[in-house]
């Protein structure tokens with residue numbers, strides 16, 4: 001099946017850039033939208049998979065300007081719920097709640113929690129409305145035999161896209177998420193992150209909720225951690241635990257999730273009386289960052305390039321931002337008006353991969369503070385410091401520190417040298433005798 005709204009195509013001139021985007025997740029659809037608006041001829045391969053549950057339900061505030069640029073914020077607000085902030089529940093006495101509005105205007109004052117399959121459908125519809133040709137097919141790639149390109153669409157994939165007219169595209173974008181299609185075909189290895197966790201999650205109805213509506217809660221468990229993401233009329237409850245601890249919880253995902261809820265007093269107070277209304281989804285082996293993200297005639301975006309960790313929910317933002325960065329990198333090529341060679345495309349995309357790698361590295365560092373206990377030690381130290389008597393200077397210093405943590409965790413300035421340096425310094429010298437190991441996630 002193909003779909004197209006030709007009236008949205010900005011020009012009747014033949015396009016000088018023919019792009020095949022593989023994968024209609026958030027990243028692929030966003031990139032297809034941006035490129036089609038810039039005048040590229042985009043074919044978007046969509047394997048049509050929309051499982052009942054998809055991770056990526058909680059967004060960070062930095063996503064808001066991108067949703068606006070895509071013209072999809074209103075629809076997101078209708079599908080999802082407003083997320084005013086995040087609470088961290090680490091122990092009965094270590095509970096810290098933040099609202100994004102406190103850090104406005106440096107940080108967008110809210111984000112959203114979304115039902116992912118419907119959000120993905122809305123983004124895909126945007127891409128089609130912008131002029132992308134949707135091809136419902138599971139695409140296959142193969143190493144390219146000629147033409148200076150490194151990758152090609154497999155014959156049956158090329159044949160499935162009538163608008164390509166049997167000619168290979170100028171650029172192939174791997175937006176296949178964790179399927180990592182290009183990396184598999186080109187045998188590009190990935191750097192594997194430090195944790196070896198497995199995540200199980202499901203949606204529940206009838207849960208108890210004492211926090212602000214929409215507030216996301218991250219809670220430390222005896223082993224691992226849990227998320228509670230309020231959606232419309234439902235609560236998404238997930239656990240992220242090491243493989244051995246997961247095995248100790250039970251043999252099957254549903255049993256593990258049930259047991260993790262039952263044995264944790266805090267989680268059981270919220271979800272213990274709820275009713276599970278979906279199957280239980282499982283994710284593992286997700287901390288992967290590709291060692292190469294582009295080459296002659298191809299590029300990787302979103303999770304296909306790299307994913308850090310579910311902690312703090314950066315995934316969809318990083319995926320959408322990578323789509324924007326690729327569209328920006330290709331803009332001069334499109335404006336030049338001559339068809340680029342695969343090598344020219346690779347050179348245009350070099351800076352994108354450098355920026356995306358830096359963002360992934362900064363998020364990896366930030367997330368490590370949550371896992372090794374430094375972040376919570378810092379919050380506890382800050383609270384103790386303020387409880388010891390607040391002065392104007394102390395309050396200003398505390399606000400400054402919290403603001404820079406918020407700038408990083410919201411995605412607005414995760415790579416900022418100053419914010420990162422401040423956190424590093426505080427992680428070494430600002431813990432006021434609190435031992436991070438006590439607050440680490442096993």
Ligand SMILES: Cc1cc2nc3c(=O)[nH]c(=O)nc-3n(C[C@H](O)[C@H](O)[C@H](O)COP(=O)(O)OP(=O)(O)OC[C@H]3O[C@@H](n4cnc5c(N)ncnc54)[C@H](O)[C@@H]3O)c2cc1C
Pocket residue numbers: 022023024025026027028045046047048049054055056057058059060137138139140175176177178179181199283284286301302303304307309310313314315316317319
């Ligand atoms: C446990 C866990 C929890 C998470 N929680 C959050 C969260 O709360 N917030 C957040 O922002 N992120 C979260 N993430 C990350 C988030 O899910 C991803 O970062 C995000 O979905 C990446 O988007 P994407 O478009 O790159 O890839 P995907 O969303 O994976 O999309 C890829 C698309 O490509 C399609 N596809 C694959 N192969 C082919 C093919 N051969 N042909 C055609 N189509 C194909 C797939 O069906 C899919 O539609 C979480 C991740 C994990 C593992």
